[in-house]
Amino acid sequence: MEARSVIAALRDGHGLSPEASRWFAAGLASGAVSDAQAGAFAMAVFLNGLNAPDRVGLTCAMRDSGQVLQWDMPGPVVDKHSTGGIGDSVSLLLAPALAACGAYVPMISGRGLGHTGGTLDKLESIPGYRATPDPEKLRRVVQEVGCAIVGATDDLAPADRRLYGIRDISGTVESLDLITASILSKKLAAGLEVLVLDVKVGSGAFMKTLPKARALARALVDTANGAGCKTSALITDMSQPLGHSAGNALEVLEVMETLTMGAVNEALWDVTAALGGEVLALAGLAPDLDAGAAMIDAALESGRAAERFGQMIAALGGPADFVERYPDRLPSAPVIRPVLSPREGFIEAIDAEALGHIVVRLGGGRLNGADRINPSVGLSGLAAIGEELEEGEPFALVHAATPEAAEAAVAAVQAAYRIAEEPPEEPALILERIGG
Structure with a gap:
């Protein structure tokens, strides 16, 4: 041949x-x-x-073009994949929650792509965290802690790494077949038994319309099940940021506030519980989706997920006291500016992709592959669709490295929000389920 x-x-x-x-x-x-x-x-x-x-x-x-990980664990080996969005830090909540429920989670994650944030970039805002351990270290951490969120090594799906770059320069990035093979080849090389997919749709997602998101979800679910991995998908809203923060250290801070029950972000929690319920039901650790979601709720509420997260951070080089002292361990930006509402009204729509690009321009993402990320910059306190504002009321905070960057970001955030006189219909968080 x-x-x-x-x-x-x-x-x-x-x-x-x-x-x-x-x-x-x-x-x-x-x-x-x-x-x-x-x-x-x-x-x-x-x-x-x-x-x-x-x-x-x-x-x-x-x-099969490279190494396929093999596991010998007393529980199911599972993972989750998101197609990417803004303020989407679900992975940091879900991996330790699943581990606390008896699953084993070798979560192979990526860095920021375009306007979307990257899970590895978020974790690397934690001092000392090593996101690319050798395979034996990965195996040991998963076995002892139950979860490890890491990057792919060069040995996992090398054919995809080559084809990914070719797609970028050949005008074929949008191919549904190649997107499907790219996402799943890396995930399945991790030796998974169960996978849940979070397919985002809306202004902050790569898939802007529900039909396109549905087609991608169906292709991913059917292909993964055809390859022998029990898989389902949720189509979730990305017409606005999922969390109230966008930016690496700021999103970790929001995750820790939720894990420790200091200031729970309900949207992050609800998507985490729904995705976790899918995993636990598919893996046989829960009798159905509702019971699985309740198990995730209990892992978060009890502090068991926070405990697993802290163990994972310490095992991969981060501070041993991170859960107890996370506000002191995360970097903070020197310049913080409020974004003020230009008039009274209700938030009608948000250009979430624009917010992602603002974070990148602040230094929280990469304009090219050689750029170094500033983990402290970004946006916090982001108001959601449907919130009522008074003229001059702050609806976001810009965290920047310089006053000039902060002022440019303030104007850009104001332009990304549309304010109307009447309250809009608030978008549903979870739009559809695509089963195997």
Whole structure:
């Protein structure tokens, strides 16, 4: 077999056989497939699409192009994946809560992408936290603590790493088939038994409309189940930030306030419980979704999730007293400015993607791969859709490195909020469930 025959079959609408998938994924990982051939492959998939079995075959081939983790745990090995949003720090709540309920969570996470925040960037705002441990360290932490939130090593799904870069320069990023194979090949390489997907929709999500989000959720769920991993998905709202903060250390602070019951963010809590209920029911640790969600509630309320989070932070190099002293351990920005409402009224709509770009411009994300992140900057106290404001009332705080950056961000945040005279209908938090 050689690359030209695989590409020609796709070009002519003949699909992708399991043998062709395995050959091409191995060639991507080894370098036997050239960049030009990889680009032609991606474009052929983009234009003609893949049927369901071929999508499963490509995902499995990309998963198997490198190391696939094997586990021998007394409980199920599970994970969650979000398609990305603003103020979405659910992973930091969910992983320790699941561990407290008897699951084992090797959560392979990513860094910020575009306007969305990255789980690893958030955790690395904690001094000393090592997000890329060696495989033996990862295995030990998962076994002893029950969860570890880390980045992928070079050995996991190397075919995806190569194809991901090719998609970016070949105009094929939007391919549903390639998005599905990319997300799942990395997740399934972690050796999961159960996966839940949080597919975001709205102004702050990559998928702006419900039909597109539904199509992605369906493709992900069907493909993961076809690959042997019990999977379901929730489509959740991202027409506004999920939390009241956007920015790395600020989101960790909000998570800790929720974990320690100091100032609970109800939206973060509710999405965490719903996703956790899915996992526990699929994994057989709860009889149904409601019972699973109640178990997550109990893990959070009792402090057991906070305890697991602290153990994970310490095991991966962070402060041993982080849960007790997190306000002192997280960096803070030198300049804080309020964002004032220009008039009275109700918050009618929020451009959540614009808020994400504001955080990036403040230094909380990357404009290019070489940029260093400032973990202290961002936005806090973000008001939600439906809130009533008086003229001159603050509805957000900007945390910046300089006064000039703060003033620019204040104006940009004001422009991202639309204020109306009448109260709007508040968006539902969870829109749909896509089962396996």
